[in-house]
Amino acid sequence: MADTPKVPTPPPFKAFPGKASVAPPPMQAKTAPTPDLNVDMPVIALTAKDFASDQDVRWCPGCGDYSILAQVQRTLPELGVLPHQMVFVAGIGCSSRFPYYMNTYGFHTIHGRGAAIASGVKAANPDLSVWLATGDGDGLSIGGNHTLHILRRNFDVNIMLFNNRIYGLTKGQYSPTSEVGKKTKSTPYGSIDYPINPSLFALGSEASFVARTIDRDPKHLQEVIKRAAHHKGTAFMEIYQNCNIFNDGAFLNLTEKDVKDDNIVFLKQGEPLIFGKDKNKAIMLDGFTPKVVNVADVSADKLLIHNEQDPILANILGRMSEMEGFPCPLGVIYAHERPTYEEQMTEQITTAKSKGLGDLKKLLNSGNTWSIN
Numbered sequence: 001m002a003d004t005p006k007v008p009t010p011p012p013f014k015a016f017p018g019k020a021s022v023a024p025p026p027m028q029a030k031t032a033p034t035p036d037l038n039v040d041m042p043v044i045a046l047t048a049k050d051f052a053s054d055q056d057v058r059w060c061p062g063c064g065d066y067s068i069l070a071q072v073q074r075t076l077p078e079l080g081v082l083p084h085q086m087v088f089v090a091g092i093g094c095s096s097r098f099p100y101y102m103n104t105y106g107f108h109t110i111h112g113r114g115a116a117i118a119s120g121v122k123a124a125n126p127d128l129s130v131w132l133a134t135g136d137g138d139g140l141s142i143g144g145n146h147t148l149h150i151l152r153r154n155f156d157v158n159i160m161l162f163n164n165r166i167y168g169l170t171k172g173q174y175s176p177t178s179e180v181g182k183k184t185k186s187t188p189y190g191s192i193d194y195p196i197n198p199s200l201f202a203l204g205s206e207a208s209f210v211a212r213t214i215d216r217d218p219k220h221l222q223e224v225i226k227r228a229a230h231h232k233g234t235a236f237m238e239i240y241q242n243c244n245i246f247n248d249g250a251f252l253n254l255t256e257k258d259v260k261d262d263n264i265v266f267l268k269q270g271e272p273l274i275f276g277k278d279k280n281k282a283i284m285l286d287g288f289t290p291k292v293v294n295v296a297d298v299s300a301d302k303l304l305i306h307n308e309q310d311p312i313l314a315n316i317l318g319r320m321s322e323m324e325g326f327p328c329p330l331g332v333i334y335a336h337e338r339p340t341y342e343e344q345m346t347e348q349i350t351t352a353k354s355k356g357l358g359d360l361k362k363l364l365n366s367g368n369t370w371s372i373n
């Protein structure tokens, strides 16, 4: 196969006139600076156990949430962030029980409002490493509005959206990601709601990082968690998760040994999208339309090369998961840094403070004021 073509640099963001696009950051944990007390102290090697709380885990046996929890706890020691520098926030749902099981600070908040609370935590103390656990119901039904706003604001928060395509905690009602025709307790004749694609929702909400992964692939899950942790800005992870009680087998096409290789394409920056049991299939673009081709029939320079900084390609890849005859892209779909909300907010506060103390009475009586007789 010919040399892999160079990945083009995307244009700068129009929302930040004059600022050039930002190259992917060096792998460096985005976290709190080491507190003064720890300066010059030897680094303590933490393990997964240091991030696990003493609470009994109350998920159903066999639930995919166990794997997600285990991979988070296994990955965190590598980030160089101490448990007391982290906050896990959640709304309500099975997935939202996550903070109980973490030996970090945590908030189990109200349904759909985790994104707003996580934004507040980050605004109040930008040095904390803030994580949000949410579900397809919590984050995209009642909390859809809050999810949208945290994404466009770009707080440096890591969001894990557990997508099991069902309301698990409330015993099996349909969710915004349930497929058309799905029969549940609240859709006895089959759902007539068209489902949301969470990764596309995140892209449409101007997320600066969007990745997709799955509970049954621990290694991939860990890689995605690590990438999200290193991204400066809101990192949105859609995690396919099996609810074996109310929606068992929702992702069988991506987990069954005999079919998964034909149904998944793993995204790797700068590499062609090749998939299939024998690595004999690939994706190429015909204009903006993706096509599945046989590797043997096409020259290597015609194959689609992954560029996680390309927003147009991100939309094609986000959509591909539901296109008939195409594999589901797993990995980092989009990663392109831009200034975070808390950075800009701090800058504005500093500028305002530099002007000295204000006069509230003068302010209230300034501008267009009038008296009512």
Ligand SMILES: Cc1ncc(C[n+]2csc(CCOP(=O)(O)OP(=O)(O)O)c2C)c(N)n1
Pocket: 092, 093, 094, 095, 096, 111, 134, 135, 136, 137, 138, 139, 142, 162, 164, 166, 167, 168, 169, 170, 175
């Ligand atoms: C204001 C409010 N409305 C409704 C509920 C009931 N409720 C609790 S969890 C939930 C849905 C959870 O689904 P999801 O976010 O997908 O989480 P999962 O349990 O599937 O992980 C609902 C509707 C609630 N707790 N509060």
Ligand code: SF4
Pocket: 058, 059, 060, 062, 063, 064, 065, 094, 095, 164, 168, 169, 242, 243, 244, 245, 246
């Ligand atoms: S109801 Fe489903 S999502 Fe909730 S704990 Fe049980 S298996 Fe997991």
Ligand SMILES: [Mg+2]
Pocket: 093, 135, 136, 137, 162, 163, 164, 165, 166, 167, 168, 175
């Ligand atoms: Mg759910």
